[in-house]
Amino acid sequence: MKVLHTSDWHIGKRLLGRERIGEQREVLREIAALCERERVELVLVAGDVFDTYLPSSEAEDLFYTSVRELAGKDRAVVIISGNHDDHIRLAAATSLSEEFGIYIYGNVSHVPALSAVRKTHPVRAGAHFMEMENEAGERVFLNLLPYPTEARLKEDKNPDESFCDKMRRWIEAGEAENTEKLPSVFVSHLFVAGGKVSEGEREIDLGGARAVPLELLPASDYVALGHLHRKQHLGGRNVFYSGSILQYAFDEANVDRKVMLFDLGKEGVYNLKEVKLTSGKTLVRLAANSVGEAEELLKRYENCFIELTLFLKEPLIPSQIKELKEANEGLISIIPEIKADCALGEFASRKNLSASELFTEYYKSMYSDEPPKDLLELFMEISEARDET
Structure with missing residues (x-):
């Protein structure tokens, strides 16, 4: 079965007040076109569909339009909720979406309806798992764990059970459903210890209390994770964060955006590859020692969003700020660092601290x-x- 793994769409997210819904529309269309071109049968979306619990009507409209296009005529799309999603609201339309091959898991005990109308469809399902079958009769097992907290999973806090113990119990409950030992994928939205975090993400490990050890993850053929915005591969097996679909913070400026594509069969994962996404604006971090130097630098970066750090001996005046913004309309952040006898990179700042x-x-x-x-x-x-x- 041909599978595509994506996550962290954050539909509706802005960058310092700049609207990005147009870029999100473009990149989601790019992913849908990739699915058609590569004949993808199953799409896995590992959480953070929206950026806020109460997305705008425009953001919701883009989600429904895009996910319907992703599903196509016969493709299945399986979505889990992330920490940015209202897990109940996200899954509210399941009774309608399942007719189009779109299955949404949001920490509630909803069991998807089984239907063989589409070429890729569920043949067995429960509150946190699915068995999918394609037209050739090939089956894969999905262990699905949306962003896990006691509150979302309707559990009381037990001081005698650590978060790792809870995670082990939740993961094993899903794995126990794979009674036929089918080729399997574990899909979740969580922070694995050792993963690289970006500025655009909320503090996600609670000071280490919710960092999941890599060895706690199940021995699935593929582990499809969401939560971290940088695409990354963890450990010596197929454990991947696909990363976000756009660069959402300036420390992601040099990070390529990708989706993961692979085949899954009885022999395990094969034809595994990462596909770079090209839609959307690039984020750029620049630094200069004067306004004049900055103006010349800004002219080299068209169609980008720019963060500019200026190392100066005296504060900027309004006319200088206007000149800088006229040099490049993509300039959205100016960080003046004022100190006598300054040199690039000389200053300590707290702006990047978690x-x-x-x-x-x-x-x-x-x-x-x-x-x-x-x-x-x-x-x-x-x-x-x-x-x-």
Whole structure:
């Protein structure tokens, strides 16, 4: 069975106020065209379809239009919810979407309807798994774990059970359903310890409390992950983050956007390849020692979004800011660093620190010591709870 793995669409996400829904439309069309060209039979979307719990009507319209195009005439699309998604709202249209081969898992005990109308279809399904069959009668098993928290999975917190113990239990419950030992894919939205995080993502490991060890992942033929915006391969087996469909933060400026494509059969994964996405604007980080130098530099980067750091001896004046923006309309962030006798890269800044790093710095400034681990974890849990309200 030919499979495509994508994630982290973040439909509706803006960049410092700049609308990007047009770019998202283009790149989703690019993925749909790739599916047609490569004769993909099954698309896996590993979470963070939207950027907020309450997406705009335009964002929702783009989602429904794009996912219908992805499904095509006979393709199946399986979607799980991520931490940015309202898992209940995302799955609300399942009774309609399943008629078009679109199956959405959002941490609720919905069992998809079985139908053989389309060439790729489910032949067996439960609250967190599916067995898919294509026209040739080939079957694959999907263990599906949307962004896992006790609240989303309707469980009370048990102080005697660590998060890793919970993850092991949740993963094993899905694996136990693969009674025929079919070729399998584990699909989830989580943070694997050692993964590279970008600025555009919320603090996701709760100070390490929700970092999942690589060895905890099941021995599936392929592990399709979402959550991290950089495409990355973990360990010596087929464990992949496909990465986001656009560059969503300036530290992703040099990161290519990709989807994963592979065949899955009785012999396991073969014809595995990553396909680069070309739609959407490139993000660029620039630095200069003067306004004049910056203007010349800006003219070299057309059709990009630009973050410019200026190392100056005196503050910018409004007329200089206007000149810089006229030099390139893609300039959306100017970071002035003011200091006498400056040189590029000389300044320390807190702008790139994560929430946990900022909390740690504050605690050390107050108490001259590292914050206790349980206090840091409590701070991050409160931060996450705030983001989900």
